[in-house]
Amino acid sequence: xxxxxxxxxxxxxxxxxxxxxxxxxxxxxxxxxxxxxxxxxxxxxxxxxxxxxxxxxxxxxxxxxxxxxxxxxxxxxxxxxxxxxxxxxxxxxxxxxxxxxxxxxxxxxxxxxxxxxxxxxxxxxxxxxxxxxxxxxxxxxxxxxxxxxxxxxxxxxxxxxxxxxxxxxxxxxxxxxxxxxxxxxxxxxxxxxxxxxxxxxxxxxxxxxxxxxxxxxxxxxxxxxxxxxxxxxxxxxx
Amino acid sequence: xxxxxxxxxxxxxxxxxxxxxxxxxxxxxxxxxxxxxxxxxxxxxxxxxxxxxxxxxxxxxxxxxxxxxxxxxxxxxxxxxxxxxxxxxxxxxxxxxxxxxxxxxxxxxxxxxxxxxxxxxxxxxxxxxxxxxxxxxxxxxxxxxxxxxxxxxxxxxxxxxxxxxxxxxxxxxxxxxxxxxxxxxxxxxxxxxxxxxxxxxxxxxxxxxxxxxxxxxxxxxxxxxxxxxxxxxxxxxxxxxxxxxxxxxxxxxxxxxxxxxxxxxxxxxxxxxxxxxxxxxxxxxxxxxxxxxxxxxxxxxxxxxxxxxxxxxxxxxxxxxxxxxxxxxxxxxxxxxxxxxxxxxxxxxxxxxxxxxxxxxxxxxxxxxxxxxxxxxxx
Numbered sequence: 001x002x003x004x005x006x007x008x009x010x011x012x013x014x015x016x017x018x019x020x021x022x023x024x025x026x027x028x029x030x031x032x033x034x035x036x037x038x039x040x041x042x043x044x045x046x047x048x049x050x051x052x053x054x055x056x057x058x059x060x061x062x063x064x065x066x067x068x069x070x071x072x073x074x075x076x077x078x079x080x081x082x083x084x085x086x087x088x089x090x091x092x093x094x095x096x097x098x099x100x101x102x103x104x105x106x107x108x109x110x111x112x113x114x115x116x117x118x119x120x121x122x123x124x125x126x127x128x129x130x131x132x133x134x135x136x137x138x139x140x141x142x143x144x145x146x147x148x149x150x151x152x153x154x155x156x157x158x159x160x161x162x163x164x165x166x167x168x169x170x171x172x173x174x175x176x177x178x179x180x181x182x183x184x185x186x187x188x189x190x191x192x193x194x195x196x197x198x199x200x201x202x203x204x205x206x207x208x209x210x211x212x213x214x215x216x217x218x219x220x221x222x223x224x225x226x227x228x229x230x231x232x233x234x235x236x237x238x
Numbered sequence: 239x240x241x242x243x244x245x246x247x248x249x250x251x252x253x254x255x256x257x258x259x260x261x262x263x264x265x266x267x268x269x270x271x272x273x274x275x276x277x278x279x280x281x282x283x284x285x286x287x288x289x290x291x292x293x294x295x296x297x298x299x300x301x302x303x304x305x306x307x308x309x310x311x312x313x314x315x316x317x318x319x320x321x322x323x324x325x326x327x328x329x330x331x332x333x334x335x336x337x338x339x340x341x342x343x344x345x346x347x348x349x350x351x352x353x354x355x356x357x358x359x360x361x362x363x364x365x366x367x368x369x370x371x372x373x374x375x376x377x378x379x380x381x382x383x384x385x386x387x388x389x390x391x392x393x394x395x396x397x398x399x400x401x402x403x404x405x406x407x408x409x410x411x412x413x414x415x416x417x418x419x420x421x422x423x424x425x426x427x428x429x430x431x432x433x434x435x436x437x438x439x440x441x442x443x444x445x446x447x448x449x450x451x452x453x454x455x456x457x458x459x460x461x462x463x464x465x466x467x468x469x470x471x472x473x474x475x476x477x478x479x480x481x482x483x484x485x486x487x488x489x490x491x492x493x494x495x496x497x498x499x500x501x502x503x504x505x506x507x508x509x510x511x512x513x514x515x516x517x518x519x520x521x522x523x524x525x526x527x528x529x530x531x532x533x534x535x536x537x538x539x540x541x542x543x544x545x546x547x548x549x550x551x552x553x554x555x556x557x558x559x560x561x562x563x564x565x566x567x568x569x570x571x572x573x574x575x576x577x578x579x580x581x582x583x584x585x586x587x588x589x590x591x592x593x594x595x596x597x598x599x600x601x602x603x604x605x606x607x608x609x610x611x612x613x614x615x616x617x
Contacts, residue, residue: 064528064610085532092530099614103525107247117529119240164529 003222003229007037011204012061012172017070019056019227030056031227034070038172041202043194045209045218053227054208055176061206062095062174063087075171092120096165100177102157104149110136110160111145117168135167136160138201139193155186162193172204173197179214191217245542251515256547259511263551263593264558266504267586271559273493273500274582278415279567279575280489290319290449291351293478294442294459297469300326303438304468306429309344312444315462317455319447322347325425325440329392329401331382338378340392340421341440342428351443354412361386361407369427372403375418377566379408392421397432415575419567443475501593508597512544516601523605524613533606540602541595548594549587556586 005015014036021028030053038044046054059065061072063079071080074094082090104113114135118128136142139159149157158178165173175194179187195217197203207218215221222229249256294312296302303325312321325342345366349357357365357373364386365371374384384390388405403423411418429436446455452474459472473481516523523536560578567576 059611062528064614088527088530088532091528097525097528099525101521103521103614105244105247105522105525107251108244112243112247116244116526119244120530125240 002037003035005035005037010037011040011042011075012036012038012206013071013073014057014061015071015073017057017060017072018068019053019060019065020068029227031060031067034227034229036222036229038204038206040204041198042220043198043205043207043218045207045215045221046224047209047212047215047221048224052224054224057224058174058176058206058208062097063091092117092168094171096168096170096173098158098161098165098173098175098178100180102149102154102161102181104157104160104164106149109146109148110141110152110163113149113160114163114167116164121168131167132163135163138166138197139163153186154182155189158182158186158190159193162190162197166197166201166203172206175205175207175209177209177211178207179209179211184213187211187214241539245539245546248515248519248539248543249546251519255511255515259508259547260551260554262504262507263548263590264554266500267552267555267590268558268562269500269555270497270586270589271556271578271582272562273497274586275559275563275576275578277490277493278577278579278582289474289476290446290452291475292444292446292452292456292459292472293475294444294470294472295478296441297460297471300441302468303435303440304442304470306437306439308442308463308468308470309439311462312442312459315455315458317446317448317451317458318444320347320351320445321442322351323425323439323442324348324422325428325438327392327397327401327423327428328395329421330395331390331392336382338375338381338419338421339417340423342425343422344439345424345426348422351445354416355409355418356412357407357409365406365424368404368406369424370402370404371406372421372423373407373409374405374421376408376410377418378421379405381419384408397428401431414577415579417575442470444472501589505593505597508544508547508593509600512540512598513601513604515543516540516605520605520608520613523608524610527608527610528614536608537602537606540605541598544598544602545591545594548590548597552587552590555590556583 002010007013014034017031017034017036018029019031021030034057046057048054056065060067061074063082067080071078073079077090077094079087079090105116108116111132114132115128118131123131133142133145136145139162141156141159141163144152144156144160149160152160162178173194178194179190182190191214194205194207198205205218207214209215224230294304294308296304306323309321309323312318322344324344327340327342329340330336331338349355349362361373365373372390379385384405386405386408390403390405392401392403393399394401409418425439444455444459446452456472456474460470463470526536527533556578560583563577
């Protein structure tokens with residue numbers, strides 16, 4: 001993991017990233033010339049005050065938003081200049097999203113929620129079923145497969161969210177405050193799970209959090225302030 | 239269709255709303271079906287009129303007769319292939335409410351002129367051999383329980399007295415839209431027995447050799463009898479039938495207006511429902527896009543939900559309208575063409591689909607243009 005813009009061949013490479021918003025007559029400079037290199041299998045946490053640009057960075061790296069300037073390359077694909085259509089297809093192959101509010105579809109069961117990304121693939125129904133069962137097994141919810149989100153606890157809902165994120169085997173996971181809406185115990189379970197995904201399945205995880213305990217689980221914690229990465233703290237692998 | 243469960247699950251998100259929207263569609267389509275049935279009942283005669291037939295009536299009014307001698311003169315006019323005639327009788331069976339069209343016909347020429355009415359040959363023969371014979375439409379025969387050989391008394395309203403007829407034949411229509419409520423008896427017997435207007439008929443029906451030449455034949459007929467005591471007014475059978483309908487007012491305009499109002503209201507109701515439905519799940523749609531569903535997919539998802547409601551609602555509404563016609567003409571004779579035509583059913587289905595698409599178009603486009611980042615920020 002590097003933030004000096006000198007990394008080479010990394011999984012995620014961000015160079016001179018700028019993002020400006022126009023709010024009325026005021027121009028807001030959210031990200032300013034940001035550089036970042038993330039290697040495969042790294043668990044990176046972003047911390048910082050609200051409005052510092054953490055989520056914006058995540059949205060840009062995840063292809064949900066386009067930068068004002070700069071370049072983002074993920075697994076050899078430069079996504080900065082992709083058309084919206086290509087970017088959508090790229091997201092389905094490379095990015096697994098985990099949201100703070102889980103964002104499950106309430107009228108679908110856990111199984112159907114997890115199956116959603118696979119419906120975009122050419123997998124057969126049987127293959128999809130196997131993938132979904134595996135993903136739900138990884139997050140420990142094999143016995144809740146046919147429950148609706150309203151029948152699950154917050155922690156379980158988030159685990160379904162993680163299963164949905166990993167079911168298509170994406171290149172990396174983007175987690176936007178994945179424990180922000182959970183009690184301590186559930187939050188720890190989710191963090192254990194993310195930990196395990198990195199350790200056992202070599203997943204690359206980028207996580208935005210306000211929770212120092214959550215950040216402690218990451219290999220690297222980056223602090224952001226006013227759109228700039230101001231501090232880097234390497235952690236001892238657990 | 240692997241996305242089927244997604245569409246169905248979204249539809250059942252708010253069951254009450256689904257039932258109410260489906261109900262709106264069903265009621266609207268049922269009403270459309272009824273209007274279509276009424277339209278057919280009133281103006282269906284215009285549609286089934288023969289393209290090669292003309293009707294010649296007295297220029298003063300249909301009530302005024304024309305001389306029987308015109309038959310041969312008509313036949314001699316260039317472009318005329320066949321001629322027949324009939325006379326309105328206006329008789330009553332038992333009660334004034336038991337209305338059905340009854341008239342005297344020319345036994346030798348009438349059946350050839352109207353091949354859409356089918357009479358079995360043996361029954362036609364029996365009719366020819368009995369001066370008091372009558373042929374009745376299947377619908378009317380079933381209505382009064384008449385069978386072949388029955389003797390039926392008909393009370394004359396224009397031509398006084400009780401006239402008794404022997405049922406010698408029961409005719410059917412070749413097409414479902416053919417009127418099978420009429421009652422025919424022999425003009426020769428009628429002319430012999432009536433007290434006035436002897437040697438006169440009600441109107442003539444003429445078959446032209448070439449339908450494209452109808453205008454010239456019409457002119458030729460009216461010229462032939464111009465400046466006589468019984469001038470004619472000739473028209474195509476279609477125009478003749480249409481003029482009858484016009485006497486009841488502009489039924490078609492009324493029906494079309496009501497139909498348009500119904501569909502416009504349905505459009506607003508469904509459009510509002512779809513807009514609410516999309517607004518409620520902005521985040522969910524944003525998540526679908528985030529995980530790789532295209533803008534176009536989201537557009538089709540919303541349109542598909544609306545279309546499913548429209549198609550089911552149309553099926554239920556038109557089905558109910560069809561059921562409504564199963565019992566036949568509720569007026570017992572005033573609306574002999576009381577049925578839902580396949581054309582009206584298809585038109586209803588097309589309109590329902592159009593409303594389904596139009597109603598969802600705006601919310602679906604909103605969903606399609608949704609920016610993921612902004613939508614996910616909304617709480």
